[in-house]
Amino acid sequence: MKTQLNIDFFGAAGEVTGSKHGLSGQCLGQPFKILIDYGMHQGGRDADEKNLRHLPWDPTAIDAITLTHAHIDHSGLLPRLCAQGFKGHIYCTAATFALLKILLLDSAHIQKNDYDRAVKKKERGRYRGELPAVLYSTHDVEACLKKVKVIDYNNPTEILPGITLEFHNAGHILGSAIATLDFRLDSDNSETYRVTASGDLGMFNKPLLPNPEYIHRTDALLIEATYGDRDHKSLDETRAELTEVINKTLAHGGNIIMPAFAVGRAQEILLMLMALVKAQKVPELHVWLDSPMAVAATHLTEQYFSELDEDAQALITWYKRNPHALHLRFVADVEESKALNRIRSGAVIISASGMCEAGRILHHLKHNLPDARNAIIMTGFQAYGTLGRRIVDGQTMVRIMGEEINVKASVHTIGGLSAHAGQADLLNWLKGFQRAPQKTYIVHGETEPTQIFQKKIMSELGWLGVQVAKALQHERLLDQ
Ligand SMILES: [Zn+2]
Numbered sequence: 001m002k003t004q005l006n007i008d009f010f011g012a013a014g015e016v017t018g019s020k021h022g023l024s025g026q027c028l029g030q031p032f033k034i035l036i037d038y039g040m041h042q043g044g045r046d047a048d049e050k051n052l053r054h055l056p057w058d059p060t061a062i063d064a065i066t067l068t069h070a071h072i073d074h075s076g077l078l079p080r081l082c083a084q085g086f087k088g089h090i091y092c093t094a095a096t097f098a099l100l101k102i103l104l105l106d107s108a109h110i111q112k113n114d115y116d117r118a119v120k121k122k123e124r125g126r127y128r129g130e131l132p133a134v135l136y137s138t139h140d141v142e143a144c145l146k147k148v149k150v151i152d153y154n155n156p157t158e159i160l161p162g163i164t165l166e167f168h169n170a171g172h173i174l175g176s177a178i179a180t181l182d183f184r185l186d187s188d189n190s191e192t193y194r195v196t197a198s199g200d201l202g203m204f205n206k207p208l209l210p211n212p213e214y215i216h217r218t219d220a221l222l223i224e225a226t227y228g229d230r231d232h233k234s235l236d237e238t239r240a241e242l243t244e245v246i247n248k249t250l251a252h253g254g255n256i257i258m259p260a261f262a263v264g265r266a267q268e269i270l271l272m273l274m275a276l277v278k279a280q281k282v283p284e285l286h287v288w289l290d291s292p293m294a295v296a297a298t299h300l301t302e303q304y305f306s307e308l309d310e311d312a313q314a315l316i317t318w319y320k321r322n323p324h325a326l327h328l329r330f331v332a333d334v335e336e337s338k339a340l341n342r343i344r345s346g347a348v349i350i351s352a353s354g355m356c357e358a359g360r361i362l363h364h365l366k367h368n369l370p371d372a373r374n375a376i377i378m379t380g381f382q383a384y385g386t387l388g389r390r391i392v393d394g395q396t397m398v399r400i401m402g403e404e405i406n407v408k409a410s411v412h413t414i415g416g417l418s419a420h421a422g423q424a425d426l427l428n429w430l431k432g433f434q435r436a437p438q439k440t441y442i443v444h445g446e447t448e449p450t451q452i453f454q455k456k457i458m459s460e461l462g463w464l465g466v467q468v469a470k471a472l473q474h475e476r477l478l479d480q
Helices: 047-052 078-083 094-123 138-145 235-251 265-278 293-303 310-321 334-342 361-367 387-392 423-430 448-462
Strands: 003-013 021-028 029-037 062-065 090-091 149-150 157-160 163-169 177-184 191-198 220-224 254-261 286-288 326-330 348-352 376-379 397-401 403-406 410-413 440-444 464-468 474-479
Touching: 003 094, 003 191, 003 361, 021 177, 021 387, 029 157, 047 403, 062 157, 078 094, 090 094, 094 138, 094 149, 094 293, 149 423, 149 464, 157 235, 220 265, 220 423, 235 254, 235 376, 235 410, 254 361, 265 293, 265 310, 265 348, 286 334, 293 410, 310 423, 334 361, 361 387, 361 397, 361 403, 376 387, 387 397, 387 410, 397 474, 448 464
Parallel strands: 029 062, 062 090, 090 149, 191 220, 220 440, 254 348, 254 376, 286 326, 286 348, 376 410, 440 464
Antiparallel strands: 003 021, 003 474, 021 029, 157 163, 163 177, 177 191, 397 403
16 A cells, blocks of 8 residues: 655744644555644734735645644644634643643734734724734634643554654653654555654753653654754853842842743743752742743643653752742732832842733833842843843833833843754754654754754764755655
8 A cells, every 4th residue: 555745844944933844645545634733923024924824735634733832833823723624633742732721822812902902003093004913712722722632752642544643852841742753654564654843842951841852763854943053051151140140139139030931931940040049059039920821831830740850850849848948929910910019129020021022021120120229131032123122232211111211220131041952952862863864854943044054964964865944845755
């Protein structure tokens, strides 16, 4: 019986958002269509237009979706595809499913709020251009979540006749997975053709999550290359910088405000703070985690304790026995959050959003920026055009919630924390393959990082058949 396999790059080819790839053909004579991820395009003027564009495949003809992790740029259009008639299952890990419930509902709320706000502005004649797209409702999200089937890590599962899916820990965010798909070539023996999708890979030796699991064999590989052109600052440097800022600020009687992405980064920061107190590099700290989504993600992290890095597990166990080390408080309601504005000294406040665009971080910045004793510590990438970027770029006056605010607090950027593997980590992970895949496709990266990474793979590992995937590229992988 015939096995034939094609690949299509529908998104995250030459860019970092909108991850969606298609595998199609016949396995043991049976036709199939599988998607790997179905993410939203984010940022940039044409994101709405790309998100509204129809997939070249008929949604009702797709058999299954493999989801590597819950980030919106990998999962964010799933409710739309379900509403358009997708009838199969969405396969992901248990933690991804738990995060998906939080992130997809949040995405639907944000879309509705943005739309309502734009309509109101338009009524007052203060909105020009197209209204923002509403891609799906919370009702669509609920319907989509019903299609999820959970598969544990390292548990090969036949999802369609002759096609077996296995998830391996990618160490990127909670629940993140590298997916291997094995296609049987013959009903009589166990020979298979393997496609591996790296998904997003985490840094090696970071706080919180384990290193990405090595895969030893594959025929075709999709590898992300967000940071294919560079390495991150070392974690030791990051810890040293953090220690210095905390001690200086507390000594001067100031507060420390840390904008952080709610899922992943906020939990990594908590662990780093715990580790610094444990090592007696900083005094016992008073920490408020002030973001409903970050609080939910932190509870989930505790729930999936066994999936965390061993060092992280040991640290959390130590903290449970020494809770005074970090007087950690989860801030529930908005009133409590606003009450934090009265604290004049000694508070560490972790809040979202990570780029200071919305959420409770805004009023913390408003109240703490005008005092030179305070410190603002940026812990993640600040995109051009965001409030976070304006603060990092050294503006002395910024507009927050309609008010001009003086920036007198010191501003610091802690650069070593990233959800993505740097170049050396990516190469290290590739070295886990015993021999080069027949075909390697570089995805999830901008033009320069992907090209630099392509050359690096060929020169350092001596691999052939390495290409940078192009948008809407279609390739035959196998025909036999
Ligand atoms: Zn991601």
